[in-house]
Amino acid sequence: MREPSPNNFIDPSVKKCYIIKPMQVGLGFSSRQDYIKAAKEAANNAMASLDSDKADLALVFTTKEFNHSLVLKEISAALANTSLLGLSSSDLICSQGVLSNGIIIACFSFPEEIYFNTTCVEGITERNALSLGEKLGEELLYGCKGNRRNLSLIFSNCRSTEGQNIFLGLQRKVGKSFPMVGASVETEIYSGSAALNNAACGVLFGGKLTFGMGTKHGWKPLGKPRKVTLSSGNAVIEIDGKPAASLYKEYFDKDAAGIKKDLSRISAYYPIGINISGQKEYLLRSLYSIEENGALVFNGDVPKGSDVRLMISSKEACLESGRQAAELARDSLKGQKIKFVLIFNSSARSALLGREASKEIEAVKDACGWDIPVAGVYTCAEQAPLNSANYLGRPYFYNNSITVLTIAG
Amino acid sequence: MFYANIILILLSTLIIIVLSSMLMTKMQNIRQLKGEIDKLMQSLENMDEQAKIIVRADMELNRIQEELDKKISGLYALQKLSHNISTTMVEEEIFKNLSHELFRGIGFEKVGIFHWDSLKKEFIIKSSLGYSEEEINLINLYINSNKDRTLSFVVTNKTLSSISTPENFADKKRLRDIFKSEYFILSPILPKQDNRGFIFAGTEDPDTVITSGDEELIKILATQLGQALENARLFEKTWNAQQELEKKVAERTQELTAALEEVKKASKRKTDFVSSVSHELRTPLTSIKGYAAILLTGKLGALPPEAKERLEKINRHSDELGHIVNELLDISRIESGKVAMNLESCDLKSIVDKIDDLLSGQLKDKQINLEVKLKPGEFKALIDQAQISRVFINLVGNAMKFTPAQGKISISAEKKEGMIQVDVSDTGCGIPADYLEAIFEEFFRIENSINQEVKGTGLGLALVKRIIEAHQGKIWVESKAGSGSTFSFTLQQAT
Numbered sequence: 001m002r003e004p005s006p007n008n009f010i011d012p013s014v015k016k017c018y019i020i021k022p023m024q025v026g027l028g029f030s031s032r033q034d035y036i037k038a039a040k041e042a043a044n045n046a047m048a049s050l051d052s053d054k055a056d057l058a059l060v061f062t063t064k065e066f067n068h069s070l071v072l073k074e075i076s077a078a079l080a081n082t083s084l085l086g087l088s089s090s091d092l093i094c095s096q097g098v099l100s101n102g103i104i105i106a107c108f109s110f111p112e113e114i115y116f117n118t119t120c121v122e123g124i125t126e127r128n129a130l131s132l133g134e135k136l137g138e139e140l141l142y143g144c145k146g147n148r149r150n151l152s153l154i155f156s157n158c159r160s161t162e163g164q165n166i167f168l169g170l171q172r173k174v175g176k177s178f179p180m181v182g183a184s185v186e187t188e189i190y191s192g193s194a195a196l197n198n199a200a201c202g203v204l205f206g207g208k209l210t211f212g213m214g215t216k217h218g219w220k221p222l223g224k225p226r227k228v229t230l231s232s233g234n235a236v237i238e239i240d241g242k243p244a245a246s247l248y249k250e251y252f253d254k255d256a257a258g259i260k261k262d263l264s265r266i267s268a269y270y271p272i273g274i275n276i277s278g279q280k281e282y283l284l285r286s287l288y289s290i291e292e293n294g295a296l297v298f299n300g301d302v303p304k305g306s307d308v309r310l311m312i313s314s315k316e317a318c319l320e321s322g323r324q325a326a327e328l329a330r331d332s333l334k335g336q337k338i339k340f341v342l343i344f345n346s347s348a349r350s351a352l353l354g355r356e357a358s359k360e361i362e363a364v365k366d367a368c369g370w371d372i373p374v375a376g377v378y379t380c381a382e383q384a385p386l387n388s389a390n391y392l393g394r395p396y397f398y399n400n401s402i403t404v405l406t407i408a409g
Numbered sequence: 410m411f412y413a414n415i416i417l418i419l420l421s422t423l424i425i426i427v428l429s430s431m432l433m434t435k436m437q438n439i440r441q442l443k444g445e446i447d448k449l450m451q452s453l454e455n456m457d458e459q460a461k462i463i464v465r466a467d468m469e470l471n472r473i474q475e476e477l478d479k480k481i482s483g484l485y486a487l488q489k490l491s492h493n494i495s496t497t498m499v500e501e502e503i504f505k506n507l508s509h510e511l512f513r514g515i516g517f518e519k520v521g522i523f524h525w526d527s528l529k530k531e532f533i534i535k536s537s538l539g540y541s542e543e544e545i546n547l548i549n550l551y552i553n554s555n556k557d558r559t560l561s562f563v564v565t566n567k568t569l570s571s572i573s574t575p576e577n578f579a580d581k582k583r584l585r586d587i588f589k590s591e592y593f594i595l596s597p598i599l600p601k602q603d604n605r606g607f608i609f610a611g612t613e614d615p616d617t618v619i620t621s622g623d624e625e626l627i628k629i630l631a632t633q634l635g636q637a638l639e640n641a642r643l644f645e646k647t648w649n650a651q652q653e654l655e656k657k658v659a660e661r662t663q664e665l666t667a668a669l670e671e672v673k674k675a676s677k678r679k680t681d682f683v684s685s686v687s688h689e690l691r692t693p694l695t696s697i698k699g700y701a702a703i704l705l706t707g708k709l710g711a712l713p714p715e716a717k718e719r720l721e722k723i724n725r726h727s728d729e730l731g732h733i734v735n736e737l738l739d740i741s742r743i744e745s746g747k748v749a750m751n752l753e754s755c756d757l758k759s760i761v762d763k764i765d766d767l768l769s770g771q772l773k774d775k776q777i778n779l780e781v782k783l784k785p786g787e788f789k790a791l792i793d794q795a796q797i798s799r800v801f802i803n804l805v806g807n808a809m810k811f812t813p814a815q816g817k818i819s820i821s822a823e824k825k826e827g828m829i830q831v832d833v834s835d836t837g838c839g840i841p842a843d844y845l846e847a848i849f850e851e852f853f854r855i856e857n858s859i860n861q862e863v864k865g866t867g868l869g870l871a872l873v874k875r876i877i878e879a880h881q882g883k884i885w886v887e888s889k890a891g892s893g894s895t896f897s898f899t900l901q902q903a904t
Contacts, residue, residue, distance in 0.1 A: 033509065065539075101510050223460030224453045251464045262468075269471055270464065310460070312467060352471075354478040 023409045024109040025340040026050025027373035029094045031102035035066040036074055038103045043078035046105040049373075055079055055107035057116060057203065059153075059342070060086030061377050062103045064187045068195035075105065076193040082107070083118050085203055086190040087155045087183065091350060093343050093376035095365075097358040098350075106340065106375045111409075113208045117142060120191035120201030121166075129162035132200070133169020140204035141173060149174070150209045153342075153405075154182035154383060155189045156200035164234070164300050164397045166200045167383055171395070174204070180395040181213060181405050182383030183344040210408040212332025215384040217284050217346075217401040218321025219311035221273055223251065228306045234288070236296045239308065243294030247272075248287070251310055259290050268348035271400050272298070275307040279386050284311060286348055286399035299381055299399045313400075318352050322360040322402050326367035329404040336408035341368050343376030344403040350378050364404055476620070479516055483626045486511040490630060494637040498644040503637050504535040512538055515626060516619075517610040519590050521545070522634075523552060524598075524606035525560065532556060532606070544589065551587050563597040563605050570594040570624050584609075592619045594627040599635035604642055608634065677745070684741040687734045694734065698727040729866075736868040740851065743875040750793040750879050754903035757790055757797075757831065758783040761820050764801045768809065776814040779805070782821035788829050790900040796876045797900070803869040804833040804896050811837035811894075828882070829902050834895040840888040848886065849874040873898075 028045025032038035047055065058079050062071060068088060076084060092099040110116065119139035121132045140152060152174060156163050163184045171178070182202075191201040226247065230238035239247050248259050248266060259266065266287055273282030285298035285308075302308065322345075330338065343364060350357045365374060384403040385395045493506035504522060512520045519539035523532045531553045537545050552559055562569075562580075571592045574581045585591060590611025598606040608631045612619075701723045703709060704716075712720065742748040761781050772779050790797075801820075808818045816836040823830050840848060840855065847853050852867040877884040877898045888894035 100513060222463060224457040251461050252468065253465060265471065310464065312464065354474060355481060
């Protein structure tokens with residue numbers, strides 16, 4: 001990392017690696033219909049609750065129906081010289097519960113011993129996602145050699161296969177056990193004042209950032225174990241030597257058309273679980289589509305030879321897993337005061353919980369504290385370590401899970 | 410050698426027997442294990458079959474739960490929407506209050522609300538959700554290029570939807586194309602009124618299963634929206650009428666104020682005139698009375714009895730005229746505010762007693778009983794003692810005039826709402842109802858036999874009224890011809 005300039009910044013316009021001042025977190029939200037006013041209000045509220053004149057980093061979460069370019073322009077103007085990262089989603093999570101319309105901005109002003117670097121890569125589907133993931137890792141690591149690296153936050157909005165490859169490419173550079181929390185969505189992601197599609201962006205923290213993570217899903221295996229006998233990436237072609245689609249056909253007593261008709265429901269409620277050797281939790285993969293040849297396409301890779309089972313959950317188990325994830329994230333901090341809670345929650349869980357979706361956020365607040373600022377989004381896929389108690393586990397690409405990140409200051 | 414061979418054969422046989430036995434045992438074990446594996450496999454298969462049943466039941470439960478959630482959300486959204494639109498009486502506000510979030514809660518991400526503008530003769534889009542400006546313009550263009558058809562449909566008050574309308578119904582496909590919604594509900598608003606319209610709610614999401622319950626929900630919403638619009642229209646109409654009325658009242662008030670000002674000016678001119686004339690009359694009157702008195706003394710020579718009689722008449726009439734002039738001057742002074750009321754706390758009983766003393770001779774002569782129902786210190790009023798004495802003198806004097814011998818005059822008082830009401834009652838001839846208000850006017854005298862006999866200026870009660878009003882009080886009379894009269898007036902209580 002280059003030496004700090006006298007004004008405490010290192011080449012901020014180009015290389016985005018700077019040294020910053022005492023840490024504070026300010027959270028603002030607005031649910032106004034007028035998105036320009038909403039953007040301004042959320043930014044002003046975030047700055048007003050930030051005990052600092054300037055924010056170093058802002059995480060921006062919006063619901064999908066906004067004009068993203070105009071919203072970002074407004075936020076950029078309100079938060080001058082602040083690095084922006086974020087994404088849009090169907091629903092948002094804030095301290096007040098679940099927002100189906102609105103903007104949430106979390107502003108951070110970090111202490112001097114915490115460093116961060118932001119970057120983004122575009123054109124994932126046209127290029128090699130794996131190498132783009134490596135590029136993302138290289139850029140995030142830029143100038144951080146020799147310094148303690150802490151945590152990375154990754155946002156992506158690409159199809160699951162590319163999303164996972166980006167993730168794997170990134171892991172090649174930052175290390176397979178490097179703590180990483182990520183969210184994949186089908187809508188826009190934000191990097192600076194640009195709203196991007198088919199892209200991934202992230203931030204890598206270095207220095208003395210104290211954080212905790214917890215990831216749980218709450219789905220349990222059902223029925224007999226099966227083996228994936230033929231697969232390619234996220235497409236499972238055969239299970240137990242039979243066309244993969246027969247798994248769902250048999251369980252639901254439906255033909256391919258029936259499965260397709262109920263795809264969103266089946267995908268949300270009944271993913272498959274991959275048994276990971278040495279891990280208690282199954283790795284979930286939700287169904288993305290069913291192909292003409294009987295192959296099942298999942299939101300994430302399913303390697304050949306994997307032992308898989310159909311998974312099922314209930315509202316109670318789902319809420320309990322949310323609470324457990326929050327407790328894991330809280331306990332990882334070993335008693336340090338939580339300053340901010342970030343939640344990446346699968347939209348499948350929102351579908352399962354229905355009108356009780358906000359109870360899951362309440363469970364997180366129960367565990368972390370009701371006065372702690374909370375922000376988050378509903379996602380298509382999540383990335384976090386499977387074994388999160390001491391955040392040394394290898395991060396995986398998930399579906400149907402809730403990931404809670406706690407930051408202490 | 411032979412024996413050795415025998416032993417070898419025996420041993421071999423023994424080994425074969427043992428090995429065979431072991432093999433058989435092993436085979437039996439394998440058979441047993443295979444049986445157990447088969448049983449386990451069977452259990453696993455059974456478990457899998459049970460899992461299938463569980464999954465199917467769970468799927469069905471989830472579907473029912475979703476529908477239930479949707480219905481609850483729908484009812485909640487309907488209640489919120491109904492509340493929102495009923496909080497205002499302004500048409501534009503009603504449309505603004507239709508929260509898009511609540512429509513999403515019901516499961517529709519595309520909404521368009523159209524309202525017929527009877528002046529422009531076209532449909533106006535009042536609220537939309539999930540459409541770009543360009544899409545809305547196209548929808549608007551289509552609706553208005555087919556406005557007659559749309560209007561005639563609205564009048565039928567039928568709800569169209571992707572579930573209940575037959576697929577061969579021509580408009581169904583057209584509506585899907587225009588509104589870009591595979592699943593939709595369209596319900597008329599106020600079909601029989603001038604301000605009719607319709608509400609369109611749609612979705613492209615195949616998971617949003619539109620049910621007849623949703624149709625009912627949108628229908629209820631359309632009815633409530635229509636009712637709110639009708640209320641707003643009636644309110645606006647009433648409001649406009651009220652505004653018109655208020656405008657007219659303001660105009661009339663202005664006219665009346667101007668007229669009142671004129672009356673006040675005229676009254677002041679009259680007061681000034683009376684005051685001026687009275688002043689001018691009093692000087693020569695004093696001279697006339699003075700000269701008449703000198704002549705009557707005989708200092709200027711003895712006067713013949715006829716002349717003396719005439720001079721006495723001049724003197725008497727001069728006194729009467731002087732009295733009139735003084736009362737007129739008092740009235741005009743009080744009216745013009747030139748006489749300041751020296752208000753002080755005073756016991757009414759003491760004033761009335763003085764009046765009793767003053768008039769006791771006359772009362773005795775006329776054989777009239779004056780009954781004073783006041784107790785000392787009971788009624789303390791904030792008054793100008795001299796002026797209120799004049800009020801009592803006038804009222805009791807009047808009562809004496811019109812009360813026959815053996816009659817009775819009574820003075821009583823009571824406290825009412827911080828004021829003291831004093832009643833002066835007599836058992837006299839009473840006042841006809843037509844004159845009850847007029848008697849307080851200057852120079853008004855009732856045409857009756859007593860008035861013809863008894864002299865009076867017609868200014869006494871007018872003066873009394875001015876004095877009471879100068880005390881911030883009121884005066885009125887209750888009477889019936891032949892049944893006596895009661896003059897009542899109010900005075901401020903002394904604290």
